[in-house]
Amino acid sequence: MKLTIIGTGYVGLVSGVSFADLGNDVVCVDKDEQKIAQLKKGISPIYEEGLDALLEKNIHNEKIHFTTDLAASAPDSDVIMIAVGTPQAADGSADLSFVRTVAGELGEVLPSDHRTVVVNKSTVPIGSAEEVEKIIRKKNANADVAVCSVPEFLREGSAVKDTFHPDRIVIGTDVSWANERLVHLHEPLADSEQIITTSARSAEMIKYASNAFLATKISFINEIANICEAYGANIDEVSRGIGTDRRISPHFLNAGLGFGGSCFPKDVQALIALAKDKDYEANLLQSTVAINATQRLKPVEILHHKFPRGLQDLKVAVLGLAFKPGTDDMRYAPSIDIIHELVKAGADVHAHDPIVLDAAAPLLPRAVTLHNEAEQALSKADAIVLVTEWDVYKQHPIADLAATMTGNVIIDGRNVLDANAFKEQGFDYYGIGRR
Numbered sequence: 001m002k003l004t005i006i007g008t009g010y011v012g013l014v015s016g017v018s019f020a021d022l023g024n025d026v027v028c029v030d031k032d033e034q035k036i037a038q039l040k041k042g043i044s045p046i047y048e049e050g051l052d053a054l055l056e057k058n059i060h061n062e063k064i065h066f067t068t069d070l071a072a073s074a075p076d077s078d079v080i081m082i083a084v085g086t087p088q089a090a091d092g093s094a095d096l097s098f099v100r101t102v103a104g105e106l107g108e109v110l111p112s113d114h115r116t117v118v119v120n121k122s123t124v125p126i127g128s129a130e131e132v133e134k135i136i137r138k139k140n141a142n143a144d145v146a147v148c149s150v151p152e153f154l155r156e157g158s159a160v161k162d163t164f165h166p167d168r169i170v171i172g173t174d175v176s177w178a179n180e181r182l183v184h185l186h187e188p189l190a191d192s193e194q195i196i197t198t199s200a201r202s203a204e205m206i207k208y209a210s211n212a213f214l215a216t217k218i219s220f221i222n223e224i225a226n227i228c229e230a231y232g233a234n235i236d237e238v239s240r241g242i243g244t245d246r247r248i249s250p251h252f253l254n255a256g257l258g259f260g261g262s263c264f265p266k267d268v269q270a271l272i273a274l275a276k277d278k279d280y281e282a283n284l285l286q287s288t289v290a291i292n293a294t295q296r297l298k299p300v301e302i303l304h305h306k307f308p309r310g311l312q313d314l315k316v317a318v319l320g321l322a323f324k325p326g327t328d329d330m331r332y333a334p335s336i337d338i339i340h341e342l343v344k345a346g347a348d349v350h351a352h353d354p355i356v357l358d359a360a361a362p363l364l365p366r367a368v369t370l371h372n373e374a375e376q377a378l379s380k381a382d383a384i385v386l387v388t389e390w391d392v393y394k395q396h397p398i399a400d401l402a403a404t405m406t407g408n409v410i411i412d413g414r415n416v417l418d419a420n421a422f423k424e425q426g427f428d429y430y431g432i433g434r435r
C-alpha cells in the first residue's frame with residue numbers, strides 16, 4: 001500500500017519506519033524543513049531504541065521517503081495518517097490547530113477520483129474524525145475519502161517494540177471499505193482477535209480512557225504509598241500483594257514521583273475538559289492530576305524535613321532529567337519542577353542524565369550545573385535525588401558513592417535502589433512509601 005504520514009514526531013516516525021519495514025511504500029511529511037533534511041540523511045530527531053537501524057534499512061531499500069511537500073505524496077496514497085501534535089491549550093483542552101491545518105491542506109490536495117482513507121493517529125477529542133472530514137469536504141465536496149480514528153498506544157522508550165507487538169489495534173470507522181483497508185494494513189502486526197473495530201467516536205474515547213486509567217492507577221498507588229509511609233507499611237510488598245490479583249494486574253503499580261511525559265498529563269486534562277464541555281465534573285480525574293502535582297515535589301519536601309535549617313547552599317545531585325528512561329523527551333518531566341523548587345530554596349543543584357543534557361538546559365534554571373558524567377554531579381553532594389530510573393544509576397556501586405559524597409541522604413524517587421544495602425552502608429535512604 002502507499003502511505004503518507006504527516007508529522008515525524010514519535011508516532012509519525014515510528015509508524016512510518018514500521019509500515020515501511022512491513023513492505024509498504026511510505027512517505028513521511030513534516031513542515032519542519034530541518035527535521036526532513038536530517039531524516040533524509042538517516043538522522044533521527046528522537047532517541048528511541050531500534051529506530052536508527054530501521055530508518056537506515058528502509059531508506060536504503062527505498063521503502064521510506066521524507067518530504068515537506070504534502071501535495072507531492074498525498075493525492076495517490078491509499079492511507080494518509082495524521083500524526084501531528086495535539087498539545088494542551090490554556091484551558092486544559094486539546095489544541096487541535098495542527099490537526100485542523102492538516103485537514104485543510106488535505107482538502108486542497110486530495111483528488112475526487114482516488115479513494116483515500118485518512119486516519120487520525122494523533123490523540124484527539126471525541127468527534128474529531130467527523131470534524132476533519134467536514135474540513136476536507138468544505139474544500140472539496142467530492143473528495144472520495146473516509147476519515148477514521150486509529151489511536152496509537154506506543155510508549156516512548158519501547159516505541160518500536162510496542163508497534164510490532166501491540167496488545168491491540170483499534171480501528172474506529174463505520175465505513176466498511178475503509179475498515180477493510182485498515183484491517184489489511186494492520187494484519188501483519190496483530191492476530192485478528194487483537195484488531196478491534198469500533199465507531200470513530202468510541203476509538204477516540206478508548207485512547208483517552210486508556211491513558212486516563214493508567215494515569216489514575218499511578219496516582220492511586222502513589223496515594224497508597226503515602227498512606228503506607230504514615231503507617232510504616234511497605235509499598236513494594238503492598239504492590240506485589242495487590243498486583244497478583246489478575247483483576248488488578250502488577251503493571252503500573254510502581255510508586256514514585258508520578259507521571260510525566262507528553263501524553264498522560266495533557267490527555268487527562270483534555271478528558272476533564274471534554275467532560276466539562278458537557279457539564280460533567282470529572283472528580284476522579286481531577287484527583288489524579290492533583291495527586292500527581294504534589295507527588296513530583298516530594299523530594300523537596302523530604303529534603304526540607306531532613307535539613308530543617310533550610311536548603312541554602314546544600315549540594316544536591318539530581319540523577320535523571322528525561323521524564324522516563326529510554327527517551328530524551330523532557331516534556332512535563334518531574335525533574336523540571338524539582339530542580340526549579342530546589343534552586344528557589346537556595347540549593348546548589350548538580351544534575352546528570354545519560355542522554356538528555358543540551359535539550360534540557362533551556363527548561364531549567366540557569367543556576368543548575370549540568371554534568372556529562374554522573375560522578376561529577378555526585379562529587380561532594382550532601383544529598384542525592386534519583387528522578388529517572390536509568391540503569392546506569394541502579395548499577396552504580398554504593399561504595400563509590402560513599403567515597404565521593406559529603407553527606408549521606410539518598411532520595412530514591414523511583415524505588416529502584418536496594419534500600420537495605422544503602423542503609424547497611426550508613427546512608428540515610430528514603431524511598432517513596434518504603435519503610
Ligand SMILES: NC(=O)C1=CN([C@@H]2O[C@H](COP(=O)(O)OP(=O)(O)OC[C@H]3O[C@@H](n4cnc5c(N)ncnc54)[C@H](O)[C@@H]3O)[C@@H](O)[C@H]2O)C=CC1
Pocket residue numbers: 006007008009010011012029030031032035083084085086098101102121122123124152153154155156262263
Ligand atoms: N509521543 C508519544 O509517545 C505518543 C503520542 N501520541 C499522540 O500522537 C500525536 C503526536 O505526538 P508526537 O509524535 O509526540 O508529536 P510531536 O509533537 O513530537 O511531533 C509532531 C510533528 O508534527 C509536525 N507538524 C505539525 N504540523 C504539521 C503540518 N501542518 N504538516 C506537517 N507536519 C506538521 C511537527 O513539525 C512535528 O515534527 C499527539 O496527539 C500525541 O498525543 C500517541 C501515542 C504515543
Ligand SMILES: O=C(O)[C@H]1O[C@H](OP(=O)(O)OP(=O)(O)OC[C@H]2O[C@@H](n3ccc(=O)[nH]c3=O)[C@H](O)[C@@H]2O)[C@H](O)[C@@H](O)[C@@H]1O
Pocket residue numbers: 123152153154155156157211214218251252253254255256257258259260261262263264323324
Ligand atoms: O499516549 C501516549 O503518548 C502514551 O502514553 C503512555 O506512554 P509514555 O508516556 O511513553 O510512558 P509510560 O511508560 O506510560 O510512562 C508514563 C509516566 O508514568 C510513570 N509511571 C509509569 C508506570 C508506573 O508504574 N509508575 C509511574 O510513575 C513514568 O515514570 C512516566 O513518567 C502510555 O503508556 C502509552 O500507551 C501511550 O501511547
